Amino acid sequence: MTKFSILILGSASAAPTLARNPSAQLININEQYYLIDCGEGTQNRLRQHKIKFQRLNHIFISHLHGDHYLGLLGLLQTMSILGRTLPLNLYGPKQLKELVDMNLAYSHSTLKYPLIFHETQTNQSEVLFENEHLTISTIILDHRVPCTGFLFKEKPKPRKINPKAIKRYEIPKYAMDNLKRGLDFSFPDKNEVIKNELLTLNPDESYSYAYCSDTKFNERIVPQLKDIDILYHEATFLHRDEKRAEATYHSTAKQAATIAKQANAKLLIIGHFSNRYKDLNVLLDEAKTIFANTQLAQDDAVFEMV
Amino acid sequence: MTKFSILILGSASAAPTLARNPSAQLININEQYYLIDCGEGTQNRLRQHKIKFQRLNHIFISHLHGDHYLGLLGLLQTMSILGRTLPLNLYGPKQLKELVDMNLAYSHSTLKYPLIFHETQTNQSEVLFENEHLTISTIILDHRVPCTGFLFKEKPKPRKINPKAIKRYEIPKYAMDNLKRGLDFSFPDKNEVIKNELLTLNPDESYSYAYCSDTKFNERIVPQLKDIDILYHEATFLHRDEKRAEATYHSTAKQAATIAKQANAKLLIIGHFSNRYKDLNVLLDEAKTIFANTQLAQDDAVFEMV
Numbered sequence: 184m185t186k187f188s189i190l191i192l193g194s195a196s197a198a199p200t201l202a203r204n205p206s207a208q209l210i211n212i213n214e215q216y217y218l219i220d221c222g223e224g225t226q227n228r229l230r231q232h233k234i235k236f237q238r239l240n241h242i243f244i245s246h247l248h249g250d251h252y253l254g255l256l257g258l259l260q261t262m263s264i265l266g267r268t269l270p271l272n273l274y275g276p277k278q279l280k281e282l283v284d285m286n287l288a289y290s291h292s293t294l295k296y297p298l299i300f301h302e303t304q305t306n307q308s309e310v311l312f313e314n315e316h317l318t319i320s321t322i323i324l325d326h327r328v329p330c331t332g333f334l335f336k337e338k339p340k341p342r343k344i345n346p347k348a349i350k351r352y353e354i355p356k357y358a359m360d361n362l363k364r365g366l367d368f369s370f371p372d373k374n375e376v377i378k379n380e381l382l383t384l385n386p387d388e389s390y391s392y393a394y395c396s397d398t399k400f401n402e403r404i405v406p407q408l409k410d411i412d413i414l415y416h417e418a419t420f421l422h423r424d425e426k427r428a429e430a431t432y433h434s435t436a437k438q439a440a441t442i443a444k445q446a447n448a449k450l451l452i453i454g455h456f457s458n459r460y461k462d463l464n465v466l467l468d469e470a471k472t473i474f475a476n477t478q479l480a481q482d483d484a485v486f487e488m489v
Numbered sequence: 490m491t492k493f494s495i496l497i498l499g500s501a502s503a504a505p506t507l508a509r510n511p512s513a514q515l516i517n518i519n520e521q522y523y524l525i526d527c528g529e530g531t532q533n534r535l536r537q538h539k540i541k542f543q544r545l546n547h548i549f550i551s552h553l554h555g556d557h558y559l560g561l562l563g564l565l566q567t568m569s570i571l572g573r574t575l576p577l578n579l580y581g582p583k584q585l586k587e588l589v590d591m592n593l594a595y596s597h598s599t600l601k602y603p604l605i606f607h608e609t610q611t612n613q614s615e616v617l618f619e620n621e622h623l624t625i626s627t628i629i630l631d632h633r634v635p636c637t638g639f640l641f642k643e644k645p646k647p648r649k650i651n652p653k654a655i656k657r658y659e660i661p662k663y664a665m666d667n668l669k670r671g672l673d674f675s676f677p678d679k680n681e682v683i684k685n686e687l688l689t690l691n692p693d694e695s696y697s698y699a700y701c702s703d704t705k706f707n708e709r710i711v712p713q714l715k716d717i718d719i720l721y722h723e724a725t726f727l728h729r730d731e732k733r734a735e736a737t738y739h740s741t742a743k744q745a746a747t748i749a750k751q752a753n754a755k756l757l758i759i760g761h762f763s764n765r766y767k768d769l770n771v772l773l774d775e776a777k778t779i780f781a782n783t784q785l786a787q788d789d790a791v792f793e794m795v
Binding site: 197198199200201205223224226227230231247248249250253254256257260261264265278281282285286289290291292327328 | 503504505506507511529530532533536537553554555556559560562563566567570571584587588591592595596597598633634
């Protein structure tokens with residue numbers, strides 16, 4: 184069973200409070216960590232959750248509003264002080280690199296590890312990262328500054344060998360890889376074909392997670408999110424504050440739920456809450472009127488794929 | 490009695506921990522607030538101490554190492570979001586302004602209040618701020634990048650009227666201001682002079698506070714610190730790590746105490762502790778061998794002038 188979890192390190196919008204830190208999420212996919220956004224204090228939040236900084240190899244920054252990146256410099260520098268030598272991959276808008284470089288230059292500092300910067304395109308979706316198991320792509324959002332979300336998609340997993348069937352049909356070991364790939368089997372010296380489904384079990388499910396913050400209501404992202412397992416969508420405002428949402432290029436809880444419904448998501452988690460709402464249940468209740476399986480992405484919440 | 494207190498918001502050196510935040514101190518002089526340095530998370534620290542952000546009108550940044558300024562942008566932006574309209578004075582090295590401007594430009598943001606930037610000279614001491622009661626000057630430190638400390642000095646206070654003497658000598662009200670200034674009194678129609686000291690009491694003491702972080706051992710600052718009431722001096726290292734201190738332009742506890750002794754300080758507080766020392770008493774004990782009245786400037790500590 185794959186591990187695929189999302190730890191909410193921050194759920195505030197622009198002005199953080201003691202209860203809600205600025206945006207940051209730690210994605211754990213089979214013990215590989217991916218950090219999405221890095222608001223002020225993220226290094227502290229990682230320490231609170233006993234996450235070893237050096238296990239982070241990929242940091243994704245959605246856009247250059249302070250509540251999404253002002254913790255990055257501190258984290259990069261602390262990693263260096265703590266002795267990191269492994270390369271670190273940083274994904275974000277072009278100017279993020281300039282900001283990092285300028286801060287380092289003015290502090291007469293260098294990082295003791297290679298920082299590999301990957302500039303995100305803000306006009307069309309692209310694959311940022313790919314390995315045997317996973318692709319990570321951008322989602323083009325509609326915000327006051329260029330902004331991308333991130334789509335984590337596990338690749339189809341191998342079929343699982345059925346040990347009892349293997350024994351019964353006396354299948355040789357060399358055939359296992361092809362069976363996992365879904366191929367049928369035949370003995371070299373016989374004409375008989377043994378169907379793959381007699382020898383294997385269905386693979387584990389492949390999960391997907393989408394992070395959509397910050398954005399105004401934008402139905403153009405729906406096709407990319409089709410049948411997503413967990414959709415994080417910002418819900419800065421209640422729908423009664425729709426005009427404020429529109430003006431600031433943010434979404435309401437109702438709008439987030441509408442995207443989840445259209446995308447046929449399995450679970451919607453909402454976050455990036457304006458601190459005008461003391462009781463977040465008003466946002467949750469509003470979203471649930473449109474999309475029942477909604478939860479609050481509050482600080483310290485963990486969501487696991489099931 | 491004047492209020493003059495120093496609240497330690499952060500005592501860590503470059504790599505903060507859960508117990509120690511990066512550098513920041515809040516100086517309260519008769520309910521006027523002054524913030525010195527603004528490491529990552531300072532806005533959170535101010536909230537923890539229930540300090541209203543809008544009461545801050547002066548922020549002083551010693552130098553451009555991340556642990557001394559990375560919380561500034563977030564604080565400036567939160568002040569704006571919370572509706573500040575009053576001007577804010579920011580004092581620091583020239584490039585601080587560039588960093589602030591660049592971050593704001595890339596986030597397509599403006600502050601909703603005037604930010605008045607005062608560039609600090611890094612080659613000679615200067616008065617940064619002066620009012621009726623107080624001057625704030627820079628102290629030229631010796632660090633890896635240009636760095637200034639800050640010297641808070643109350644001006645001499647007015648002599649206090651002695652009500653009994655005023656009654657006895659039947660001194661008219663119009664004379665009070667001159668008496669507070671220390672002048673003698675004579676009735677317009679008499680030749681007799683009544684000495685000031687018969688009519689007034691000694692003024693309250695005028696206090697001074699010096700913030701010296703970060704710096705290597707530098708005796709050139711001693712004359713400026715002469716007879717200081719409270720000296721904060723960084724003590725990043727133990728003296729057994731003197732070479733490391735020298736290489737990184739920091740001080741040892743022994744060196745901090747030597748400066749305090751030479752300056753004839755009343756109290757030394759040490760901070761900016763390297764996180765290699767789990768028990769800070771080793772630093773305290775080392776300083777005390779040279780200068781007995783030393784205390785640790787740990788997070789949340791408050792020092793009051795007495």
